[in-house]
Amino acid sequence: MVGLFIGIKGKSVAQNWSRAHSTPRYNKSKADVLTAFQTLKYLGSKRKLIPFLEKTIKSVVGDDLSQLTFCDLFAGTGIVGRTFKSSVKEVTSNDLEYYAYVINRNYIGNHETIADSQDYIDLLNRIPLEHKGFIYQNYCPGESGRMYFSDHNGKKIDTMRKWIEWLKKIGIEDDLYFFLLASLIESADTVSNVTALYTAYLKNLIPKAQESLILEPAHFETTKNTHRVFNENANDLIRKISGDILYLDPPYTCRQYGGDYHLLGTIAKYDNFVPTGITGRRDYKRSAWASNKSAEGQLDDLLKHAQFKYIFMSYNNEGLMLPDVIKSMMSKYGKYDVAETEYRRFKSSAGTHKANTTMEYLHILEKP
Numbered sequence: 225m226v227g228l229f230i231g232i233k234g235k236s237v238a239q240n241w242s243r244a245h246s247t248p249r250y251n252k253s254k255a256d257v258l259t260a261f262q263t264l265k266y267l268g269s270k271r272k273l274i275p276f277l278e279k280t281i282k283s284v285v286g287d288d289l290s291q292l293t294f295c296d297l298f299a300g301t302g303i304v305g306r307t308f309k310s311s312v313k314e315v316t317s318n319d320l321e322y323y324a325y326v327i328n329r330n331y332i333g334n335h336e337t338i339a340d341s342q343d344y345i346d347l348l349n350r351i352p353l354e355h356k357g358f359i360y361q362n363y364c365p366g367e368s369g370r371m372y373f374s375d376h377n378g379k380k381i382d383t384m385r386k387w388i389e390w391l392k393k394i395g396i397e398d399d400l401y402f403f404l405l406a407s408l409i410e411s412a413d414t415v416s417n418v419t420a421l422y423t424a425y426l427k428n429l430i431p432k433a434q435e436s437l438i439l440e441p442a443h444f445e446t447t448k449n450t451h452r453v454f455n456e457n458a459n460d461l462i463r464k465i466s467g468d469i470l471y472l473d474p475p476y477t478c479r480q481y482g483g484d485y486h487l488l489g490t491i492a493k494y495d496n497f498v499p500t501g502i503t504g505r506r507d508y509k510r511s512a513w514a515s516n517k518s519a520e521g522q523l524d525d526l527l528k529h530a531q532f533k534y535i536f537m538s539y540n541n542e543g544l545m546l547p548d549v550i551k552s553m554m555s556k557y558g559k560y561d562v563a564e565t566e567y568r569r570f571k572s573s574a575g576t577h578k579a580n581t582t583m584e585y586l587h588i589l590e591k592p
């Protein structure tokens with residue numbers, strides 16, 4: 225692939241290409257960015273709860289957030305940080321999972337327009353396919369029998385992923401690198417042959433998985449202010465940061481995100497390992513928040529070390545920690561309150577619950 229453009233600096237690769245292939249430009253408003261563009265379908269995503277969260281947080285902190293910092297410590301898809309990105313002084317975003325880091329590094333970390341970004345998307349959409357990449361060999365029916373992606377899309381993911389790495393090698397900026405990688409992770413997810421989680425693939429290719437992958441740009445909002453993005457264990461990071469508003473959205477159940485979304489982690493890292501078992505899982509970090517034994521200890525530790533005035537924590541009535549336990553733990557550290565709303569359950573093939581709705585809480589702690 226390098227031979228195609230050898231000797232051409234990173235930026236001009238895409239410019240040269242776009243001279244030959246022109247496509248429409250994107251120019252979206254803030255509302256479009258938040259509602260029209262894809263975010264991952266994600267276990268525990270707060271996308272539909274954004275109005276509830278925004279209203280409750282503003283009712284406690286005030287409407288003008290411009291002088292306040294906001295930290296989204298378990299950021300996942302990044303949708304909560306994105307909501308506050310343009311109205312606060314600075315967003316700090318963090319997640320244990322590398323694929324979530326990539327997504328947040330784009331949506332939160334990127335704050336200035338990237339020149340020629342659409343040209344790079346066009347370039348990646350048109351390059352000739354590789355035939356023997358890691359995803360094709362291990363996660364597609366043709367070679368491994370695993371059916372996470374069609375053979376064609378597996379080859380497309382490999383081709384684009386290798387090119388993104390090559391572009392990095394020849395000198396594109398980090399902002400562009402993470403924009404392209406986030407675009408690939410989200411676009412690949414839209415053609416995956418799973419119902420929601422990557423814990424299992426379906427026996428036959430469902431209609432969305434039969435469609436050819438198209439790389440869609442992961443548009444981010446531009447702001448004057450800069451933002452920070454981390455890929456750390458929340459309980460380690462909390463000891464090193466401080467600010468005004470801390471939003472917590474830890475796992476509610478024993479499900480481990482590193483296992484449930486292992487293939488997104490593999491596309492993000494694109495490292496070499498031997499996939500194991502029927503599902504071809506990789507090794508992943510286990511979160512102590514997703515454990516009956518340790519969740520309460522993690523919360524107490526985090527509240528103790530949090531140097532933030534306002535702390536908000538999402539949790540529901542079916543989570544590992546009971547509402548009363550959270551209430552008494554938070555009350556030790558300051559003034560406690562709670563807001564609640566009914567919420568339609570996230571559906572996945574792994575789910576066993578019968579009720580269609582849950583009660584979603586926003587626990588509130590004001591530290592002295």
Ligand SMILES: C[S@@+](CC[C@H](N)C(=O)[O-])C[C@H]1O[C@@H](n2cnc3c(N)ncnc32)[C@H](O)[C@@H]1O
Nearest residue numbers: 268269270298299300301320457458473481511
């Ligand atoms: C409920 S989801 C967050 C969803 C997110 N608010 C959204 O709307 O997309 C929980 C997130 O916590 C992350 N996580 C789990 N344990 C963590 C830890 N110890 N430190 C940091 N992040 C962690 C998971 O990777 C997952 O993305």
